[in-house]
């Protein structure tokens with residue numbers, strides 16, 4: 166049984182950004198996305214709403 170790969174593209178949540186991430190679960194990916202958002206987009210407070218957008222963007226790609 167092969168692993169389900171999940172993908173996140175930063176542009177899918179509205180940033181003019183080419184960064185993308187591949188992972189195996191949303192829960193593993195979220196902290197990495199949060200760190201990227203903080204470092205690159207100055208999004209220091211990753212609110213529940215932003216987390217929801219990220220999860221939806223990942224689900225749309227699978």
Ligand SMILES: [Zn+2]
Nearest residue numbers: 175180182184
């Ligand atoms: Zn980005």
